Amino acid sequence: MSEAGEAAVGLARSRRSVRQSAGVVLLLAALLVVPRFANNYYLEVLSEAWLYVLLCLGLNIVVGFAGLLDLGYAAFFAVGAYTAGIVTIRLGQSFWLSLPIAVVAATLAGVIIGGPTLRLRSDYLAIVTLGFGEMVRITVRNLSITGGASGLVGIERPDLFGYSLNSIAAFYYVFLLLAGLAVIASYRLERSRIGRAWKYVRSDEDAARAMGINHAAVKLAAYVLGAIFAAIGGCFYAAKMTAISPETFTFNQSLLILLGVVLGGRGKIPGVILGALVIVIFPELFRDIGSMRMLVFAVSLLLIMLFRPAGIWPERWR
């Protein structure tokens, strides 16, 4: 290619990136001023949407990047929420202390479950994670420290720089920030050495091993990182709701998060964000169907897998 041609391509590329950055800045500005205009209902729905963006991006590391089917993701969400509940109610400590503890707890749980099973056939992992999700739910239902079937009530709202997080607008910003951090972390991870290793293991495990990638360690890293995303989300979820119960962390919750990832386009970050928004906003638009929600989801999931198997906004394979 001639020098002029290269310059033209470079210019076009930089113009595109300028346009993209401008778009991102505009979008961010719009999202930041939303609480000035929207009422509490919209803020509530949007806060939930940002929470699911965080959760779906976390699961996307496992399902999208590393290609492992995790059917018990809600267990890690529960680990985070219950850590926050136990730290603030049972131990009477600050909410902020629960964050590092939740990260450690999620890492431990991820290593204990993932460590031995990730070496096995890939579809065994799906069923083991399903069993693990149920185990965690039954356990929190039957222990006294987790409040049994009625759960934990009265979790204290945290303070931040002397400013108490007690309005829905405050939580809107908290979850927006978390979602934003999750997006940045996902992009950074995707383009890192380990991100490339995940995709390599996903497309051809044997070839990846032949290239010297420790497939078990790489998968475990994905599993644990995904767990940490969910645990952090769980902590803030507990702080926002102030009450948590085992029924929030059922298999259906895991399915819902998985649906967000698969629907949007697993492995593709904007696609996953779109999927997360769809799973939160769709039921709000069709409040009438209520109990039929999961049926509609099931049909859409089936149709997506049959006709658009890579999702609505699929990843481009390079």
Next chain:
Amino acid sequence: MAFYEVLLQQLANGLILGSFYALVALGYSMVYGVIKLLNFAHGDLYMVGAFAGFGTLSLLSGWLGGGWGGIVPSILFSMVAVGVLGVIIDRVAYRPLREAPKLSVLITALAVSMLLENTALAFTGGQYTAFSTALGFAGINLGMVHVTYTQMVLVGTSVVLMVVLELFVSRTMYGKAMRAIAIDQDACRLMGIDVDRTIALTFLIGSALAAAAGVLAGVYYGSINFFMGFLIGLKAFTAAVIGGIGSIPGAMLGGILLGLLEAFGTQIPAVGSEWKNVFVFAFLILFLVFRPTGLLGRPEVERM
């Protein structure tokens, strides 16, 4: 109750539970053995089978009565109906994805499971449906332990179905075709085996067995609900893994073992019935870690 009576009672409970697990595990294991697919919808076929049997019995009981005279045709009808449903599911949802990545097929299976479960939810409104029969509680007494004739017939029916299946797979041409497809699909095509039809047959048989288990469980427990397939699907998978997935005698052995394990597990102090599922899944994980090929399975290398 004396110690040996508790033992005997739990043995009876475990065998009944185990024979349900074994029937469901067989279908799981057959489908997995032939096309390497974890059919998440399999437990839900058990649920659909229970409802189909219940519907048939409600229609027939006025004419044939609520005893075995009505139950046997209900079981047969449910097996045929759910068997056909299994074939339709394979045709619509799984066959188009035969060459697709494993993850896509697993998610599709999950979608089918959600679809069946939520359709049943929509129809029943989430209520438990009473599965009333006129079988009574006549039976034989062994000390304090009472075993009803119904329980004996349930276990007997399961055993007969399993023996017939084993003979079918090991002695007939169709069974031979199934075993051949499990080894190499492409070679089977070259040998003139209709692969798609044989896979459909596998789904037919596996689903019919799950349906039979569903009706039997309905008769045994006296109530059915839309969610009954979820846990048994998980446990049947556990049973299949314990026995060695892909192996028919393995699935039977695993099912019976798991049933006994669960029955005796509830007797261990500090475990109790609310913890029994935790116990089962912990056992599954331990088995996968230390003996992933199961008791009767052969070691296998994963081909992606």
